[in-house]
Amino acid sequence: MQALDGVDLELVRGEIHALVGENGAGKSTLAAIAYGAVRADTGDVEADGVVGLVHQHFKLIERLRVWENVLLNREPRRGWTIDVAAARDRVRALAARYGLAVDPDAVVETLPVGVKQRVELLRELDRAPSVLLLDEPTAALAPSEIASFFTTIGELARAGTAVLVVTHKLAEVVAYSQRVTVMRGGRIVARHATAETNAPDIAREMVGGDVPALARRARTEPAPLLEVRGLSARSRVSALDDATFDVRAGEIVGIAGVEGNGQSALADALAGVVPFDGEVRFDGAPLAPNDTPGQRIARGIRVIPQDRRHEALVLDWTVRDNVALGRQRSLPPRAYAEAAREVIARFDVRPPNPDTIAGALSGGNQQKIVVGRTLASAPKLVVAYQPTRGIDVGAAALVQSRLIEARNAGAGVLLISFELDEIFACADRVLVIAGGRFVGAFDRASVDRGRIGALMAGDA
Amino acid sequence: MSAALRVRTLRELLVVIVVVFGVGSIAMLLAHVSPVDGFAQLVDGAFGTPEEVGETLVQAAFLLFPALGIAVAFRAGLFNIGAEGQLVLGGFAAGWIGAQLPLPAYVAVPMVLLAGAVAGGIWGAIPGFLKARFGANEVIATLMLNYVATLLCTYLVTGPLQQGGATAAETGALPKAAHLPDLIGLLADPQPTLAYLLTPFALAVILAFVLRRVLLHTVFGYELRAAGDAPEAAKRAGIDLGRTALVAMAISGAIAGLGGATIVAGELHRFNTGLSAGYGFIAIAVAIVGNLDPLWIVVASIAFGMLQSGGIAMQAEAHVPKEVIALVTGLVIIALAGRRAVANRRTT
16 A cells, blocks of 8 residues: 655754644654655655654553663663663753653653653654654643643754654644645645644645535434433543533434544443443433443444454454354354354455454455444444544445444444544534544534544644 | 464474474483384383273373363463362362262262362462452462462361371372272273273363363353453453453363362372372473364373373383473473464564
């Protein structure tokens, strides 16, 4: 798959350069190529000095101390041993110089996310980079931490470092960068001096301008199936704060937002994987905050997890046995083969053989198995979290049309997606999530793509 | 985790066998013995006479019980290193109950076996509970409980639960009624050594068939395997991982404990703190070589039973140090684990 197509980008010492675009636009790939972690098929990368990269997902060793992480493989030595005192001093001096307060002896896993980010940054700064690439550096930071983070980065730039910030958040772009480059579909679509543009214009360039025409489908107006009031929850990777919304039977509610803004907390809370605070009613009765996943399944709530390889499938098993997973209590073992054949037929799984090992299938066919078995259990509510992530266009269209069929048959569908196109194609209503909160609600008749893009980027 | 240790193709199995025989031969050459003589004595010592066949099968049976138990835990993603302790404790419970119950055979034998299974099951359930409740690492817990079990049995049998007439670290003798019946004696003219020894093996083979059925064709087995092969997916499919761990460990321990009971009721006819020649540890290799599949574990147990019984002959006749057998056992595990490590490196 081609992620980038003929991209030219120039970074200048002393500038913060923002690289913006939707998920899958190619930003992270570009950063990885510039760093040297991924090789370009054609083209060159030149840098004057060391290039440093701070990853979106921290690459820290959680069990080790801060100084061990910062100086990994560059530890000061004394003969055969590490000079721990010198190491500590070096990290302390580095932290003081850049105003990144951190205890060198703290164990990384005990630190809050914002401090881990500092550790990650210190590790790159210790290499004295002349080019610093930051991939979604503020995704995990609180608003107050974001301001001080950019103060540090600004000082670094003024001291002569070229800084590239890859981000979704237009407010930060406008507030802190000197130059902005917009990507869409692997190409650069716009370049601006930040002072000469504004957030709404950038948002339009990011999402591709006009709102696409929405296919009209009849919709009934029954009583709410899922009533969520003031729900707060925390998953391993994100937190959701005080969410209130309804999902009716026979409608698709799309949750639009950038990854890491509370979506996984929402999905996990409904799945019974994490507990929640707040009041949730489902199908006329309250939902206990501490239900197990099994109890939620018994109530008729089915979640299509984000990570099909780890959260949905047993990769070493056959398609037949995977199709039964989640239904093992209601489906007798002798019926697995027939159930697998049904899913294979309805979702055009290739190869059409129930004895294929799931791990040998392509991502699209794996996802067809997951979506197929979920819908085959006739759930009342389907929570589909990134149901077409990383699969080809044909498989994605099939999955989306099957979700719409489930809606037409009377199921409620909560579609959590990072792809706006997917949400506009499927959803009857759109809720926008940013920073762990719902920040906007749109009916399909009143959808404003530019406005949704701006809200997603935290520009409320 | 269980998938990581399972052999997928016949070719992988052949590689393991070649490695084992190859390095085994080198070890014999280093001991100045002809490998051909060594392996010939091994086979002859294990299968040369009916008595030797009997001894091989009895060794196989004593390995088969704990290996089946270990396989159940493995399939649930749990590394049960504690089969030795579960087996010893099961043997103790069987011996202690058996020695003081003057009952008819049709009650006494089941009672003795049940006592072993219950004691082993409880001993297995402890790390299962710790895992389910506190997330405690079952490898460490089961390993440590081996020592606790051995020392606890020594203490009980020499102290508070000492039985009259017993000397040293053992219970009183089991009455005849509590002995495992002589399987061949039931059928025809008894061939003394072979006879009574076959009963534990027959019991273990029946258990293997039952276990295979449970693992592959029941909802319980399905959930257990899902928990072992993909815990995150299993959890999200409504499977209670904690409960599965507890039940799997209890069953695992119960099977090992049953093995201890068969040693007591079938061979020793009393509990002795030295009843296990490390069966619970060797059984780990048996379970892995048997691909964690109960029926293949039966085959593997016969192979290891052969090493156990033939190894003695090999030492006596061909002057191959018995340690070569331990070396071969260790090699099997390294060959299997190494094969998987190499495969992982290739894919990442």
